[in-house]
Amino acid sequence: MIEIKDLHKSYKMGSNSLHVLKGINFTVKAGELVAIMGSSGSGKSTLLNIIGILDGADSGDYTLDGVPIEDLTETKAAQYRNKFLGFVFQSFNLINYKTALENVALPLYYQKVGRKERQKKALNYLEKVGLKEWATHLPSELSGGQKQRVAIARAMAAEPKVLLADEPTGALDSKTSYEVMALIQQINDEGNTILVVTHEEDIAHMCKRIVHLKDGVIVEDKKVEQVRAEQYV
Amino acid sequence: MFNKDRWREILEVLTSNVWRTLFTAFGVCWGIFILIVLLAAGKGLENGIRADFGDIATNTMFMWTRSTTKAYEGLPKGRSFEFKISDVQAIRDNVPNLRFISPRNRLSGFRGGSNVVRGIRTGAYNIYGDYPEIINQDPMSVTSGRFINYNDILEKRKVAVIGKGVKSDLYEKDEDVLGTYIKIQGVNFMVVGTYKKNSNDGDGEEEQKEVYVPFTSFSQAFNRGEDVGWMAITAHDGSSISVLKEKIIEVMRQRHKVHPEDNRAIGHFDLYEQFNRVESLFGALKGVAYIVGIMVLLSGIIGVSNIMLIVVKERTKEIGIRRALGEQPWSIKLQILMESIFLTIVSGMTGIIFGSLVIYGINSLLDSVGPVDMFINPSVSVGVVTGALLILMFSGLLAGFIPANSAIRVRPIEALRTE
Secondary structure (H helix, E strand, O other): OEEEEEEEEEEEEOOEEEEEEEEEEEEEOOOOEEEEEOOOOOOHHHHHHHHOOOOOOOEEEEEEOOEEOOOOOHHHHHHHHHHHEEEEOOOOOOOOOOOHHHHHHHHHHHOOOOHHHHHHHHHHHHHHOOOHHHOOOOHHHOOHHHHHHHHHHHHHHOOOOEEEEEOOOOOOOHHHHHHHHHHHHHHHHOOOEEEEEOOOHHHHOOOOEEEEEEOOEEEEEEEOOOOOOHHHO | OOOHHHHHHHHHHHHOOHHHHHHHHHHHHHHHHHHHHHHHHHHHHHHHHHHHHOOOOOOEEEEEEOOOOOOEOOEOOOOOOOEEOHHHHHHHHHOOOEEEEEEEEEEOOOOOOOOEEEOOEEEOOEEEEEOOOHHHHOOOEEEEEOOOOHHHHHHOOOEEEEEHHHHHHHOOOOOOOOOOEEEEOOEEEEEEEEEEOOOOOOOHHHHHOEEEEEHHHHHHHOOOOOEEOEEEEEEOOOOOHHHHHHHHHHHHHHHOOOOOOOOOOEEEEEHHHHHHHHHHHHHHHHHHHHHHHHHHHHHHHHHHHHHHHHHHHHOHHHHHHHHHOOOOHHHHHHHHHHHHHHHHHHHHHHHHHHHHHHHHHHHHHHHHHOOEOOEOOOOOOHHHHHHHHHHHHHHHHHHHHHHHHHHHHOOHHHHHHOO
16 A cells, blocks of 8 residues: 655755655555554654655655655645545644534545535544534534544545554543544554554554654564554543 | 635634724725725816816817918918808818808907997897807707798898897896897897807806807898808717818818918817817826825735735644645635635725715715816716726735735645644
């Protein structure tokens, strides 16, 4: 599903250049649930941004579902993001003047799905994350865990090839974190490919594979026995 | 482009900070208000001055003879000559597109020695010998009886049409005028009509104190023979008298053996040229109104542009989210542009409505206090309002352009980082 070869990325900070990714080689097959771990500054978020076509690499190859991702115009990038990728952020990033339902329906709107169809699908996904009754509420009326579940529903609504979660539990207490992870595991069980960036060991062990990043290179890539999150909920 | 979601979003953004939106809107509103009021004031002045011109046929010239200033074909300079009645036919034959050619003669008496007598009353008036067409070139309303007609001309009838000033001088207030006789320089004429001229300039009194008699009777009674004092010539609407007059004067020069370069021998006054001069004044006035209005509007538009920049800045993160979810850059740009255009047009419409109310107020004030000199019915046409709307649409586009571009210049990743 994801193939990355010899990926380099550096940021220019004034006259200094900060080499963040120093040759990443990395493959993810369909249906995997991968945790990307590393301390802050290890380059894990940068890697996720490049995978999410939010940022471009300096050199190296990146293929997503057989499509080479390089030199994209903003228009093309937006199209790919909409079609291939679902995003879940640490700070939820819901649009705060839109209701939960409208937030979930947003990616469908960009896919030019009709209004009725959009509402129906969005409500479906809200039901899946257990928030059907909260459809007409604004994000400010929801708890952190509920917001993240709305965000996950939004990410899934467009039926993406890959779900990218950047510290999805970073802003949540541990109980809510496990609830969110249980949801992510459930989505993975249905066959979806998911990448989770985290620096929490317990969250990482709820995935099926852990990739350790340090100073811009992968230092460890191992399969793990998945810990089911339901038991903690 | 016109779907419900987009409009909901526009309204949500603009109502999220009502006072800011209102103050911004006021800038545009004020600009278009000034533009509308200035244009209306200019129109009022124009209407006022046009009313002074009255319904005189403006495509008209007057032509008379003076002494020659150049010797030509054995004739000396300083020679006087007169137009003849046969010149009228000559002009008609040689110059096309002329509507009326009226030869005229006059006995002057206004504020001079008395030349009209009725019983024991006398008066000093301008007496004109005219053809019936003159009523189209120097319009007057016949208030009783009739004007001169061609039977009068052919039979050289001694009939007269008198102005209301003449009537009030020579007659009792409720006396019957038609069928009575007045004596003009010793010759009796029967009054067959009275007229009134619509005018509010300084010649008003003189214009009401005129007597019109048939051209032929005039010539015979006052011994003018074939002579013509001067001519009033009007061109058809499609052609300009200012162009045709060259040809007319050329024909006259030939017929009266005037040197082709003798510019002083035939005098003329071109009403159309005068009228055009006034017209160009209105044009300039309109130009000034547009320039001032648009300048004021411009500062309003800069205000809108500023606010849109702030809105974009405030929504940087939201725009980042939208782009991460796959919204196309053009769609974001369109959103910002539409917000800007919407705000500009709504506030501009308010300005137009407000301006129209003020104009309406001024009009009803003018109606109630009576006519004001040189200022009648200030108004703006539908064309001007449409023009203003187009200007607004364009300005909204202009105001939104920079903010819209700045909105998509931020990379989604940077936008998402903004807390």
